[in-house]
Amino acid sequence: MDHTNHVRLAGNELTAEILTGATIYGPGDEKIGTVAHLHGAGPAAQIVIDVGGFLGIGAKPVGVSVGDLDFMRDEDGDVHAVTSWTKDQLKAMPEHRDR
Template sequence: MDHSQHVRLTSDELTESTLDDAVIYGPGDEKIGSVAHVHGSGATAKVVIDVGGFLGIGAKRVAVSATDLDFMRDEGGDVHAVTTWTKDQLKGMPEHHD
């Protein structure tokens, strides 16, 4: 997927309602997870990502800063993010518990 034409989200758009279920793509443009939920909003938001598993079953949840992900909208308006982390790197992070 060519992300160069996608519109980056502003800090004000980094909210639960905007980011919920957004797909996270890794460095090889492969799907590595999805947003489970968000704590806070804006530049200080923590994004909880489901990594691995199938349809949410067996997935590990990890929390990262929203600013560590590059959130954007594609031509159809769907929100997604890209990161330099691989799926294995995310799986290696501490598990998030609410």
């Protein structure tokens, strides 16, 4: 997917309503996870990504800072993010547990 024409999201768009369910793409433009939910909003939010699994079953949740992802909208208005992390690097992170 060519991200050069995609529009970066503004800080006020980094909300659970907009980001939940967004696909995360790795450095090779492969799908590596989806946004499960957020803690907080805006630039200080923590993003919980479901990595691996099949149809959400068996996925490992990992938490990252919203600043570690580059969120944008494609030509169809769909929100997604890109990161330099690979799926294996995300899987190696500690599992996120809601408290």
